[in-house]
Each structure stands twice: as C-alpha cells, then as structure tokens.
Amino acid sequence: MQSLLARLNKYSGATTAIISILLGMVVGAIMMLAAGYNPVAAYNALFVSALFQPYDLGETIRTITPLILTGLAVAIAFRTGLFNIGVEGQFIVGQLVAFIVATQLGLPPVIQVIVAVIMGGLAGALWGLVPGFLKASRGVHEVIVSIMMNFIALYLSNYLIRTWLAKGADSTPKIADSPPLKVDVLSQIFGGSRIHLGIFIALLGVFVMYYLLYRTKLGYELRAVGYNPRASEYAGMSVKRNIILSMMISGSFAGLAGASEVLGTSGYLSIEAAFTGIGFDGIAVALLGGNTPLGVIFAASLFGVLNYGGGNMQFEADVPFEVIRVVVAAIILFVAANISTKIVGRFRKQKGVKKHG
Amino acid sequence: MNVVEMIGITKRFPGIVANDNINLAIKKGEIHALLGENGAGKSTLMNVLFGLYQPEEGEIRINEKKVMITGPTMANELGIGMVHQHFMLVQPFTVTENIILGDERSKGGILDIKQAEKEIQKLSDQYGLKVDPSAKISDISVGMQQRVEILKTLYRGAETLIFDEPTAVLTPQEIDELISIMKNLVKEGKTIIFITHKLKEIMRTCDRVTVIRRGKVIDTVDVAGNDENTLASLMVGRKVSFSIDKEDAETGETILDIQNLVMEKGNGVKVINGLNMEVKAGEIVGLAGVDGNGQSELIEAITGLQSIKSGHIKLNKQDIANQRPRKITESGVGHIPEDRQKRGLVLDFTVSENMVLQTYYQPPFTKGMSIQFNEIDQFAKRLIEEYDVRTPSIDTPIRALSGGNQQKAIIAREVDREPTLLIAAQPTRGLDVGAIEFIHRKLVEQRDNGKAVLLVSLELDEILKLSDRIAVIYEGVIVGWVDPQNATEEELGLLMAGSALEKEAN
Known part of the structure; x- marks a missing residue:
C-alpha cells in the first residue's frame, strides 16, 4: 500500500495532466453537441489531419517547436519560484535581434545563422535580466516588471521595423528566398512542409534544461532557491544571484524561440498590433507539463496538435476553430484547479470506506 | 458523570489515520491530561471535539447526550472552550474588547462595554485570574494574555476548557501561576483537558491521563500511583x-x-x-x-x-x-537552526540532496560544473547509517520523514562537517x-x-x-x-x- 501510494504520488503530475486533457476534451465535446456538431467526427478529423500525412506531421512539428522553447522558459523560472510572464516580450526581442543579425551584419551564410540564433537567445536573456535584477535588488514583483517589458518589446520592435528594417512599410523584406533554418532535405521528408531545424534547437533546449537542473551545481542551487529560499540562504547560496540567473536562462529559451521562428518559419518581421500569443502559450505548456523537461515536450506536442489539427478540423468537419481554444482553456483550468487530485482522492476514500465497512 | 465522551473516533487524512478508533471519557471536575508525542494525534482529536474537523467514524457525547459538533460556535454553545497555544488577540484592543469580540452584547444597538467590563472583572475575581479588564493587550505580559484567552472561554460560558500546550510560552513562575489557576477553575466546578508532552506538569496538575501513540489510545491511567518513567514508556512505547x-x-x-x-x-x-x-x-x-x-x-x-x-x-x-x-x-560554524523545516531543510529535496546543503559545491560532490550524485549518495548513505536516520531510502523526499528523523539528518550534516x-x-x-x-x-x-x-x-x-x-x-x-x-x-x-x-x- 505504501509503495502504491508512493508510486501514485510520483506520477501524480502525469495523472493530473491526462485527466485534465480528457476532461477538457469532454467540455469541447459538450460545446460541439450543444452547437449541433458531431464531436466524434470533429476529434477524428483533428487528430487524423494533424498526424497521419507526412506534410501535416511536419507542419504539426513546426507548430510544436516554439511551444517547447517558450514552455521551457516558463518552466525553468517556475523551478526557481519565479513566474516569468515576460516570455512573450523575450520572444519578440529574440525574433527582432535574430532578424537584425541575419540581415544587417553581412556575415557568411552559415555563420550568419548561428550568430543570429545565439544573439536572439542573448537578447531574450537580457530582457529577462531586467525583471530578475529588479526582483533581486529592489524586491519588485517579477510579474509586474515582465508584463511591462512585454509592452516595451512589442512597441520597440514595431518602431524599429517601421523606421529602420521595413523603411516605412508594414513588413520587412524576407531574409532570403527561403528561411535560413529551413533545409530542403528535412522539408522533403515531411512532404514539403515548413518544418525547420528549430525543432533540433528545441530538443537541445530540453536536454540542456534537464542537464542544467539535475546534473549541475547551478541547477542544484536553482532548485533549492525555488523550493525554499530561506534554507538556501542558510546554506550559503546567494538567493539574489540565482533569481537573476534563472530569469536570464528563462529569457534565453524564449529568445531562442523567437529566433527559431523568424529564421525558420516566417523569414521576415511585420508590425504587430497585438502579442503573438506564443509566449503566453508557454505558460500553459509549462503548467500542463508539470515544469519538467519531458512534460514540456508532451504538453507542447498536445497543444501543437490541437492548434494545427484544429485548423483542419474546421475544413473537414466544419467545426469552428474557436472550439479548440475552448478545449485548451478548459484543460488549463482543470490543471490549475487540480481537479484530478480530487477525483483520485474521492476514489481512494470510497475504497477505504468500503474496506472498513 | 462524564461531561465529554468520545467513542470510537476515527479521523483520516490522505495517507494517514490521525485518530484510530479513539475512546476518551472526561469526568466532571477533573483535570485530564492528553499525553502523546508530536504527531500522535492529540491536536486532531481536540480539533474534532472543538468542531474544526468532522470525524469519519464515531460519536461524541456531551453530558451523556449524543451531539454533532459542526463548528467552534456550536462547541461554545455546548460549553466547550479552547485556550489555543497561539493566542488570538488583537494587540491594540483592551482586554474587555478582546473578550467580547465575536460575542458582543448590545443594548439597542449600542455596545455596553461597561457592563461587559463588570462581568469580566467578576469572572476574573471568581477564578483568581487578576486580570485588569481595561488594560491594553500590547501592555500586558504573555502570561497575562493567556489568562485573557481563558477568560474568553469563561465569558462564553465554557464548562470544559481545552488547554493546548499552554506552558510552552511561559516562564517557570508563570507556569506555577497557571497551574494554580487551573486548580481554581476545577474547584469552581469546571473541567479541564490539558494537552501536553511534558510529564512533570502532568504529575503536578492532573488527576488522570490518557496516553495516545500513533493515533491510538494506549491507556487511561490515574496520575496518583504512577511516575514519570511509566508515563514516558507508555508514551514512547519503550523504556527511556x-x-x-x-x-x-x-x-x-x-x-x-x-x-x-x-x-x-x-x-x-x-x-x-x-x-x-x-x-x-x-x-x-x-x-x-x-x-x-x-x-x-x-x-x-x-x-x-x-x-x-x-x-x-x-x-x-x-x-x-x-x-x-x-x-x-x-x-x-555548524548550525542546527531553530526552525528545521523552514531554515534547515529543503523539504522537497531528497534525503541525499539535503545532506550536502552547504557542501554541494566542494569536491568530491562537484567536479567542474557538474554535480556528482554518486559521491553524494555514498556520503548520504554513510551519514544515515552513523546517525541512525530512519528513511525508506536516500532518494525519499525528506518531507516524508518524521520530525525526529529530519532533525537527525540535520545533526548528521552539521556535526559531520566537524x-x-x-x-x-x-x-x-x-x-x-x-x-x-x-x-x-x-x-x-x-x-x-x-x-x-x-x-x-x-x-x-x-x-x-x-x-x-x-x-x-x-x-x-x-x-x-x-x-x-x-x-x-x-x-x-x-x-x-x-x-x-x-x-x-x-
């Protein structure tokens, strides 16, 4: 019994996630029924169209790529007890700086891409440094600062695009005929889809997060500070230094996501009236993934499938895409409210009572 | 006559049974000790009696009548009062204001402080509490504040008073005074349940003692005719x-x-x-x-x-x-901190990880940037053996260990650094x-x-x-x-x- 409980606890993150996903889909199904659609056909269309053709699989992976990176960004900050809601802004500056490096420096092609990716990550780190530093030195809440940094990023980016990069137009010219991170071989394997090397950056990011957190001195400190800052202080760690570092690492993942998007998918920047949402989706990914590296992959994959498959579902089953946004939102609500623990708890309780009675 | 009777009380929390089929009978006019180690289930049982928890099984009888106690207000109405370990007083308010808080009696919508003050003075004199009803809480000593808590329960008509570890915050003199107050209360017909793990105080104060160990009642014995050693071995389950x-x-x-x-x-x-x-x-x-x-x-x-x-x-x-x-x-400098869970341990870390909280960055635990879990595990294994830290494994989160074993882990870590x-x-x-x-x-x-x-x-x-x-x-x-x-x-x-x-x- 003891070991069973221990095992259940160990997988409780995964249990919570799976139960929440199912409940979220049930909510979506109820909505579809109420609106007169057939949920079975709709979900069928969604998954089939997201996964079963090489082209669709490639496009799904392309959708997943930035979600993994922004998910990692939110997750690693959470691990240190910080809520980095500024992933969106860090994503935007990563995109911006990567684009500038790729178009303005005139570096040789391959080096140019590598430098652009790295500089995009660094730009995100710098954007994360500001709220981290203010939190550590002045005690300002990171949520407030990073929200403000999001707006600064958005409008700074728009300003630079308008006045410099696009020379007065609404969008910049493309970096090259084809986005620099897109390679033909990969594209051809996946039926000519827009999949690009960014997915490898994302997977490398997952490995880096795992290794950093669980195999390095720094990771030990980050986790200790996240779990118990008072004990970390007692142990001689610098809580402030770890807060700043955590926000910078988090920001660099977000910056990489931005760099990979502009260098791999779009290839140009345009003036945006609102946030992209990819950064905010990272919060959902981290939450569903339980802030673990592997969990982030799974959660990003699910949201990628829903997002991409949802578009096709609209064509094939005639169900509006908004339903999918409701499903995603419902899943997040169920995770946040930790509904599954209650269900599992009630189940255990009933079993216990029966045994006694 | 039994003023309070708890029969077959079982209260479960996820993963543990805090009270397992507990029977407790309190006679009118006695001081009855509830003795047990921390985590034995004393406080849970009293919270059930005070209506803060609902038991899964069992029944409660007050004055030999079966009752369902759904909350503290109901417990008050049934004549049960609780003197909490941590006082619940508003510092800038006077004694009287604190006592009537939540039980304000008014005349035509106007608070009758003078009348309340008179009643409190009367209660204080009757039980020898020597409390000044018009003093501000922030101006009086901790011992005096505790008496205000006692008055609060009396003002609400308590017949049975639960004292939760009342001596933890007092000086020896204040403890003496508290004990004589408790005896006065009993002389005036009140009944007292005294939660404690201090044997000396039980010997001095109580008539009977119920010993609880791991959620179960071990025995209820008369204090007269027993000594500290017997009570200690009942409480722990072996000679000490x-x-x-x-x-x-x-x-x-x-x-x-x-x-x-x-x-x-x-x-x-x-x-x-x-x-x-x-x-x-x-x-x-x-x-x-x-x-x-x-x-x-x-x-x-x-x-x-x-x-x-x-x-x-x-x-x-x-x-x-x-x-x-x-x-x-x-x-x-080695430091065994006073708050072991907040300062001394990262509760979500494993036993192993906690053993190197100050030394993780030194060789052999770290080489370059990377942390050497093999070395740390070996080190932790040695420490838990030498210091008899009882844990299922070194990979168990230290949160899951008992307080004693958590403290042993800290001591192992601090002492081993020489x-x-x-x-x-x-x-x-x-x-x-x-x-x-x-x-x-x-x-x-x-x-x-x-x-x-x-x-x-x-x-x-x-x-x-x-x-x-x-x-x-x-x-x-x-x-x-x-x-x-x-x-x-x-x-x-x-x-x-x-x-x-x-x-x-x-």
Whole structure:
C-alpha cells in the first residue's frame, strides 16, 4: 500500500495532466453537441489531419517547436519560484535581434545563422535580466516588471521595423528566398512542409534544461532557491544571484524561440498590433507539463496538435476553430484547479470506506 | 458523570489515520491530561471535539447526550472552550474588547462595554485570574494574555476548557501561576483537558491521563500511583532514560567571543542591546531565556543571516560579523537552526540532496560544473547509517520523514562537517523522548571532542541537563551567568523574567 501510494504520488503530475486533457476534451465535446456538431467526427478529423500525412506531421512539428522553447522558459523560472510572464516580450526581442543579425551584419551564410540564433537567445536573456535584477535588488514583483517589458518589446520592435528594417512599410523584406533554418532535405521528408531545424534547437533546449537542473551545481542551487529560499540562504547560496540567473536562462529559451521562428518559419518581421500569443502559450505548456523537461515536450506536442489539427478540423468537419481554444482553456483550468487530485482522492476514500465497512 | 465522551473516533487524512478508533471519557471536575508525542494525534482529536474537523467514524457525547459538533460556535454553545497555544488577540484592543469580540452584547444597538467590563472583572475575581479588564493587550505580559484567552472561554460560558500546550510560552513562575489557576477553575466546578508532552506538569496538575501513540489510545491511567518513567514508556512505547552521563568539562581556548553586540529591527528598536558572551572549546554554554528576548537574532547574527549594527563577533579571534553565511560556515560554524523545516531543510529535496546543503559545491560532490550524485549518495548513505536516520531510502523526499528523523539528518550534516563552533537552537523541540536522548548524547559527544557548543533552548530541563555554564538572556542582554550544578529552576526563572535588572534599578 505504501509503495502504491508512493508510486501514485510520483506520477501524480502525469495523472493530473491526462485527466485534465480528457476532461477538457469532454467540455469541447459538450460545446460541439450543444452547437449541433458531431464531436466524434470533429476529434477524428483533428487528430487524423494533424498526424497521419507526412506534410501535416511536419507542419504539426513546426507548430510544436516554439511551444517547447517558450514552455521551457516558463518552466525553468517556475523551478526557481519565479513566474516569468515576460516570455512573450523575450520572444519578440529574440525574433527582432535574430532578424537584425541575419540581415544587417553581412556575415557568411552559415555563420550568419548561428550568430543570429545565439544573439536572439542573448537578447531574450537580457530582457529577462531586467525583471530578475529588479526582483533581486529592489524586491519588485517579477510579474509586474515582465508584463511591462512585454509592452516595451512589442512597441520597440514595431518602431524599429517601421523606421529602420521595413523603411516605412508594414513588413520587412524576407531574409532570403527561403528561411535560413529551413533545409530542403528535412522539408522533403515531411512532404514539403515548413518544418525547420528549430525543432533540433528545441530538443537541445530540453536536454540542456534537464542537464542544467539535475546534473549541475547551478541547477542544484536553482532548485533549492525555488523550493525554499530561506534554507538556501542558510546554506550559503546567494538567493539574489540565482533569481537573476534563472530569469536570464528563462529569457534565453524564449529568445531562442523567437529566433527559431523568424529564421525558420516566417523569414521576415511585420508590425504587430497585438502579442503573438506564443509566449503566453508557454505558460500553459509549462503548467500542463508539470515544469519538467519531458512534460514540456508532451504538453507542447498536445497543444501543437490541437492548434494545427484544429485548423483542419474546421475544413473537414466544419467545426469552428474557436472550439479548440475552448478545449485548451478548459484543460488549463482543470490543471490549475487540480481537479484530478480530487477525483483520485474521492476514489481512494470510497475504497477505504468500503474496506472498513 | 462524564461531561465529554468520545467513542470510537476515527479521523483520516490522505495517507494517514490521525485518530484510530479513539475512546476518551472526561469526568466532571477533573483535570485530564492528553499525553502523546508530536504527531500522535492529540491536536486532531481536540480539533474534532472543538468542531474544526468532522470525524469519519464515531460519536461524541456531551453530558451523556449524543451531539454533532459542526463548528467552534456550536462547541461554545455546548460549553466547550479552547485556550489555543497561539493566542488570538488583537494587540491594540483592551482586554474587555478582546473578550467580547465575536460575542458582543448590545443594548439597542449600542455596545455596553461597561457592563461587559463588570462581568469580566467578576469572572476574573471568581477564578483568581487578576486580570485588569481595561488594560491594553500590547501592555500586558504573555502570561497575562493567556489568562485573557481563558477568560474568553469563561465569558462564553465554557464548562470544559481545552488547554493546548499552554506552558510552552511561559516562564517557570508563570507556569506555577497557571497551574494554580487551573486548580481554581476545577474547584469552581469546571473541567479541564490539558494537552501536553511534558510529564512533570502532568504529575503536578492532573488527576488522570490518557496516553495516545500513533493515533491510538494506549491507556487511561490515574496520575496518583504512577511516575514519570511509566508515563514516558507508555508514551514512547519503550523504556527511556532521563539522565545523561557526562564528565566535567575540559575547556580550551575561547572559540566564540561576542563583544558589545547591538542589533536593530527595521524600525530602529534594539533587539540585541550590548550583548557580551563567550564560548570556549570543550564546553556547552546554554542560553536560557523566555522566547523572543533576542535568542533568534543572536544566532542569526553569528551565522551571518542577519546583519549587526555594531560590536564584534569573533570566531577563533577572526571577526566574522556581517560576513556572508557561506564564509562563516566555511570558517567552522555548524548550525542546527531553530526552525528545521523552514531554515534547515529543503523539504522537497531528497534525503541525499539535503545532506550536502552547504557542501554541494566542494569536491568530491562537484567536479567542474557538474554535480556528482554518486559521491553524494555514498556520503548520504554513510551519514544515515552513523546517525541512525530512519528513511525508506536516500532518494525519499525528506518531507516524508518524521520530525525526529529530519532533525537527525540535520545533526548528521552539521556535526559531520566537524565545526569548531556548533550552534544548536531548540534542537529537540517537538521531538519524542527517544530522539531527544539521541540528540543530547550527540551534543555532549561534540563537547567531549573539544568543540564549542552553544545551546539555545526554551526547555529549562534541557539547558540544566546539558550545559556546563548557563547564560540568561533578557531583552537582548545577558543578565547573568549561572552554574547548572547549583542553579534551581526558580533562580533561572527569576533571571529570565528580568528581575535581576529590576533589582539593580531599585
């Protein structure tokens, strides 16, 4: 019994996630029924169209790529007890700086891409440094600062695009005929889809997060500070230094996501009236993934499938895409409210009572 | 007649059974002790009686009538009052205002404070509480505040009073007074349930005692005819020894030397006010004092966790005041913190990870950037064996261990680093008799190995038993040094209450 409980606890993150996903889909199904659609056909269309053709699989992976990176960004900050809601802004500056490096420096092609990716990550780190530093030195809440940094990023980016990069137009010219991170071989394997090397950056990011957190001195400190800052202080760690570092690492993942998007998918920047949402989706990914590296992959994959498959579902089953946004939102609500623990708890309780009675 | 009867009470929490088929019968007019180690289920049982928890099974009878107690208000109506360990008083309010809070009786919408004051004065006189109804809470002593809590229950018509660990915050003199108050209450027809793990107080106060161990009632016995040893073995489940063998101290050089230490809180109030003390190699210095007289601040100053305003803190002749905690740890200070869960451990880390909390960055635990879990695991295995830390495995989150085993883990970690100065703050608070025995032996062992040990404790027994010299702290200064061989609890108690200072002032 003891070991069973221990095992259940160990997988409780995964249990919570799976139960929440199912409940979220049930909510979506109820909505579809109420609106007169057939949920079975709709979900069928969604998954089939997201996964079963090489082209669709490639496009799904392309959708997943930035979600993994922004998910990692939110997750690693959470691990240190910080809520980095500024992933969106860090994503935007990563995109911006990567684009500038790729178009303005005139570096040789391959080096140019590598430098652009790295500089995009660094730009995100710098954007994360500001709220981290203010939190550590002045005690300002990171949520407030990073929200403000999001707006600064958005409008700074728009300003630079308008006045410099696009020379007065609404969008910049493309970096090259084809986005620099897109390679033909990969594209051809996946039926000519827009999949690009960014997915490898994302997977490398997952490995880096795992290794950093669980195999390095720094990771030990980050986790200790996240779990118990008072004990970390007692142990001689610098809580402030770890807060700043955590926000910078988090920001660099977000910056990489931005760099990979502009260098791999779009290839140009345009003036945006609102946030992209990819950064905010990272919060959902981290939450569903339980802030673990592997969990982030799974959660990003699910949201990628829903997002991409949802578009096709609209064509094939005639169900509006908004339903999918409701499903995603419902899943997040169920995770946040930790509904599954209650269900599992009630189940255990009933079993216990029966045994006694 | 039984005023309170609890029959077959079972209360479960996820993963544990806090109360397992408990039967408890309280006779009218007795002082009935509820004895058990921390986590035995005493507080859960009383929270069930007070209506804060609903039991899964069992029934409660008040005055031999079956009742369902759905909340504290209902418990009050049934004549049950609780004197909480942590007072629930509004500091800027007067005694009367605090007592009527939540039970305000008004005349045509206007609060009748005068009438309430009269009633409270009457209650206070009847039970010998000597409380001034018009005094402000912030102006009266902790002992007096506790009496306000007692009055609160009486004002609401309590017939049965539950005292939850009432002596934890009191000086020895205040404890004496509390005990006589309890006896007065019983004389006037009240019934008392006394939750405690202190055997001495039970022997002095109670008529009967119910012993609870791991959620089950072990026995209910008369206090008369039993002694502390029997009660202790009932509580722990085996024989325990109370005394400790130790040779006279062989002291060496001064290890810790504190001169004119001054510390201020944020608002400029001096919490340490020109404190001087020293601890030599090979001795245990006990720091006695009522909680909140600057003990915590002193420890945090020595360990670098709080900065000081002025003065010197010398460790082996090096001034370590206002250094960073890591520097101080590295220069040979071990620290068993008073709040083991908030300061001493990262509860979500494994046992293994907690064992290297201050040393993880040093070889062999870290090579370059990467942490060497194999080395850490081997180290942790050795420590849990040597210090008898009972854990399912070294990979278990330390949160899952009992308080005693968590504390043993901290002690293993701190002692194994071979510090020249070991600070032990409340090292046995809340622990069972077995763990206390073990920890006391370890502290004496450190002293015998020539380490300087500073013991800070609110338990006078512990201070008297272990210390070679006792320093008494009062309002941020050492008001006297006492030799434990000749000291009595009364003498210490007077010093702790600041009476030496008052004498000087007179």
